[in-house]
Amino acid sequence: MAVHLLQQLNDLHARARELETAWLRQLLTLAAGALAVLVGLAPPATGIGKWFLAAAWLSLGAAICSGALAIGQQAVLEKARANAFQEELMRSLDEGRSPRPVVSTLPPLYRIARSTMLVSLLASVAFLVVYAVLRTLS
Numbered sequence: 001m002a003v004h005l006l007q008q009l010n011d012l013h014a015r016a017r018e019l020e021t022a023w024l025r026q027l028l029t030l031a032a033g034a035l036a037v038l039v040g041l042a043p044p045a046t047g048i049g050k051w052f053l054a055a056a057w058l059s060l061g062a063a064i065c066s067g068a069l070a071i072g073q074q075a076v077l078e079k080a081r082a083n084a085f086q087e088e089l090m091r092s093l094d095e096g097r098s099p100r101p102v103v104s105t106l107p108p109l110y111r112i113a114r115s116t117m118l119v120s121l122l123a124s125v126a127f128l129v130v131y132a133v134l135r136t137l138s
Helices: 002-041 049-095 108-137
Strands: none
Touching: 002 049, 002 108, 049 108
């Protein structure tokens, strides 16, 4: 019974990780697309507006890089979990017992990269809004 419950819990965590990875990929795709469109189609900026546009580009670039790093770190974690589970499974078979759950934690670099991505995306939206307002008023 306990093994079955642990398996269900493990499945729920796996699904949560899959959803988070898909969400990060969506945000990353949107950020990369926004950056490409901005660089390709942005009219020449003047005055203080050019600084807000430059800040938006920089923050979008930071979001893209940190998002890619976060997804990469998650992949590294999943590989380590799979290896640890394989070792536990082999050990449990040798000892004639049920496998114990494998516990892993997200590396600090993942948390930092994920937070940086989210903050950078929010900052880029704010910079773009200010740039658009300044452009409209000029």
